[in-house]
Structures are given as structure tokens and as C-alpha cells.
Amino acid sequence: MGEVQDTDRVHERALPDGERRPVDRERLADRxxxxxxxxxxDPAVEVAWDSAWQGDMFFLPxxxxxxxxxxxxxxxxxAQRVELSRYEAGCHAWTALWGENQLIQLVxxxxSRLDPSTKHVQYALTELEEECRHSQMFARLMGKLGTPAYHRSFVDRCRAKLWKVSMGPIRVFTSVLIIEDVLDRLQRATIDDASVQPVIRDxxxxxxxxxxxxxxxxxxxxERQMASCPALKRYxxxxxxxLCAVFVSRGLIPREVYTAVGLDxxxxxxQVRASAHRGATLCWSAKRLTTFFAQIGIIGPAGAWAWRRSRFL
Ligand SMILES: [Fe+2]
Ligand SMILES: [Fe+2]
Incomplete structure (x- = not known):
């Protein structure tokens, strides 16, 4: 847990809650x-892959x-609740893996258009290396869980392709953050929960x-890009x-998991759509993200309705 808190401090130094000043790109990348x-x-060392699943422990909080x-x-x-948590833990791993796959392509x-001698580009390459390690970890976890990859529909795959074609840096980092920040909050809650399987917590x-x-x-x-973003591009x-928030939120738990555990x-x-608890959980999972996006102008009048529809807001 000490390591988690340490990297949290890196994060907080970059973006203080008070007066917002864009952080120098090279200095941050160097840090x-x-x-x-x-x-x-190294996930191969840090995760006790060979240990068996523990009794009837949950796979998610x-x-x-x-x-x-x-x-x-x-x-x-x-037993059915635990089984559903196993499938949903597999969905979280699959979302992370799929998101990292998209992120690797986008980054x-x-x-490819920037100066490779900059720390900014060198850090981006380091991030790609880390994401490849994470993807191997999530793939291995899905193998251990025995849960399938729920591939996106044809229409969703077309949407993702369109998104990539039309990407500027703002949309690259917006989509990256929507997936990373929400999963980060869910994973932080998982680390702290002693009722969850140790392998999942690792x-x-x-x-x-x-x-x-x-x-x-x-x-x-x-933050740097939005500070100089023209009004039309901001809208x-x-x-x-x-739209990206709706895409991520709706894809998180596909309804096939309910069939897999014997439910209609x-x-x-x-019932999930009507659940006030589920709405509050999604809103909580994205709270840090939506607060930041509202502050820098990524959430605003032109898209707030979709953010509410995603239940992240
Ligand atoms: Fe990442
Ligand atoms: Fe990652």
C-alpha cells in the first residue's frame, strides 16, 4: 500500500486542487x-498466480x-452471487485489456508526429511498455478466471474505428482517461477489500x-491542450x-454474463438499469474524472446529457 500512496503523491503534485497551472510537459515527463x-x-512476480481460488470469497467487492x-x-x-462476481471481474479485466489495446494504437x-528526443515521447514509449505488461497480466487473469472475452458488436467496432480516424491529442487523452480513471477507482476499492480473492487484489x-x-x-x-482549445473544438x-462515456459505461458489463450464471x-x-445503487456506484467511480473534466471544459453544455446517460455524472 505504501507504493500506491507514493504514486498518488506524484499524481497530486502534477495537479493541485487549488489554483490550476499547466504543468511543464518536459519536467513532468522526466519525473x-x-x-x-x-x-x-513485474506481474509475474507480484501476483501469486499458482495459488488456488479461496473458498467462497468474492472476486470483486x-x-x-x-x-x-x-x-x-x-x-x-x-454461490450464484460469487459466480457473478467472477464473471464481472473477468469483464473488468477484459475492459482494461481492450482499452489498453486501443490506447497503445492511439498513443x-x-x-509518431513528435520529436523522439523529447522526454514527452520517451515517457510515452515507457507507458506503452507498461501497458503491454498490463495486457499480458489481464489476459493471464482471464485465463485463470476462466471467463470469456466479450467482443464488441460490429457497430461498436465501427464506432471505435471512427473515433481513431478522427483523433487529435485531446480526444486521444480524453478516451484514455475515461477508461483508466474509472477502472483505477474500482481497483483501489478492490485492493482495500479483505473479502476479495488475494490474486484479484494483487x-x-x-x-x-x-x-x-x-x-x-x-x-x-x-489540461495543456484544453487551455488553448478554440470554442468550436471545445464544443x-x-x-x-x-458519447465515449456512454460507450465505455454500456460496454463494462455485457448482459451475456447474466445468462452465464443462470439468470434471465x-x-x-x-434491474441494473433501474438500480439506484448501481447508478451511485458508476457516478462514484467517475467522480474524480468528471470533476476534472468539468474544471477544464471537457464536460460542458454540448455533452452533459450523454454523460448523465452514461450514469458517470
Ligand atoms: Fe494506463
Ligand atoms: Fe494499464
Whole structure:
């Protein structure tokens, strides 16, 4: 936990809550590069991969499971609740892996036009290396969980392609942060919960430690870009960020998981949509992100409706 707090401080120094001053790009990148050298965690060593799953322990904190607090949840035996948490932990791992795959493509595209001698580009390359390690970790976790990859629909894949074609740096880092920041909050809650399987908590700890740097980097870059963003582009960013939030939120737990644990998927999905607890959980998971986005103008009149629809706001 000491390591987690340490990288949190890196993050806070980059973006103080009071007066907001854009952080110097090269100085921040240099600090993050040094942090990467000092605090790089190898998932092959840090995670007890060979240990068996523990009895009837949950795979996610119970209150983070999508159906928690619904009438349907009250009728489910503990074994079925634990089984649902296993599938949902697999969904979180798959979302992280899929998001990292998109991020690797976007960041590689972004730095291909920049000067490689800068610390900014060198840190971006370090981040790509870390994301490849994380993706291997999440893939290995999914293998151990025995849960499938829920591939996006054809329409969703087209949307993701369109997003990549139309990417400028603002939208690169906006989409990166939506996935990274929300998962980071969920994983921090997982690390602290002693009722969750130790292997899942190990994976969350490794990811949170390294992700704190990625979040600092993306936040500083977005803050810098938004400070000089023309009004029209600002409105377009607000609109597109809202659509991206809906895309991420709706894809997090596909309804196939309910069928996999023996539930009526339509009824389960309906109860999740109606669940005040689920709405509050999604809103809490994105609170740090939405506060920051509102401060720098990424959440605004042109896209707030979509953010509310995603339940992140
Ligand atoms: Fe990652
Ligand atoms: Fe990351």
C-alpha cells in the first residue's frame, strides 16, 4: 500500500486542487520516467498466480457487482452471487485489456508526429511498455478466471474505428482517461477489500501503482491542450467525450454474463438499469474524472446529457 500512496503523491503534485497551472510537459515527463525506473512492478512476480481460488470469497467487492442491491440480488444464493462476481471481474479485466489495446494504437499514432528526443515521447514509449505488461497480466487473469472475452458488436467496432480516424491529442487523452480513471477507482476499492480473492487484489495493486503515472501524464497533457482549445473544438470535444462515456459505461458489463450464471439476462439488465445503487456506484467511480473534466471544459453544455446517460455524472 505504501507504493500506491507514493504514486498518488506524484499524481497530486502534477495537479493541485487549488489554483490550476499547466504543468511543464518536459519536467513532468522526466519525473514520470524516473518514477517508472524506481517503481516498475513485474506481474509475474507480484501476483501469486499458482495459488488456488479461496473458498467462497468474492472476486470483486460485493457492492461493486452490478446487481448488488436489486430485488433479484436478494433472491440469489451466495454461490450464484460469487459466480457473478467472477464473471464481472473477468469483464473488468477484459475492459482494461481492450482499452489498453486501443490506447497503445492511439498513443503510438500520437507520438509518431513528435520529436523522439523529447522526454514527452520517451515517457510515452515507457507507458506503452507498461501497458503491454498490463495486457499480458489481464489476459493471464482471464485465463485463470476462466471467463470469456466479450467482443464488441460490429457497430461498436465501427464506432471505435471512427473515433481513431478522427483523433487529435485531446480526444486521444480524453478516451484514455475515461477508461483508466474509472477502472483505477474500482481497483483501489478492490485492493482495500479483505473479502476479495488475494490474486484479484494483487492484480489491482500492480495496475494502480503504474496507472497513477499514466493518469498524471494524460491529465497534464489534456489540461495543456484544453487551455488553448478554440470554442468550436471545445464544443465538439464535449459532445464526443459524452458519447465515449456512454460507450465505455454500456460496454463494462455485457448482459451475456447474466445468462452465464443462470439468470434471465433481460430481467437482470432491466434491474441494473433501474438500480439506484448501481447508478451511485458508476457516478462514484467517475467522480474524480468528471470533476476534472468539468474544471477544464471537457464536460460542458454540448455533452452533459450523454454523460448523465452514461450514469458517470
Ligand atoms: Fe494499464
Ligand atoms: Fe494506463
Amino acid at each position: 514520470l520516467l524516473k518514477s517508472s525506473q524506481r517503481l516498475a512492478l 460485493e457492492e461493486l457487482v452490478s446487481l448488488y442491491g436489486t430485488p433479484l440480488w436478494e433472491t440469489m444464493p451466495r 503510438a499514432q500520437h507520438i 492484480v489491482a495493486r500492480v495496475h494502480v501503482v503504474e496507472e497513477a503515472r499514466h493518469i498524471s501524464y494524460a491529465r497534464a497533457e489534456l 465538439a470535444t464535449q459532445f464526443m467525450s459524452g 439476462s433481460r430481467d437482470a439488465a432491466r
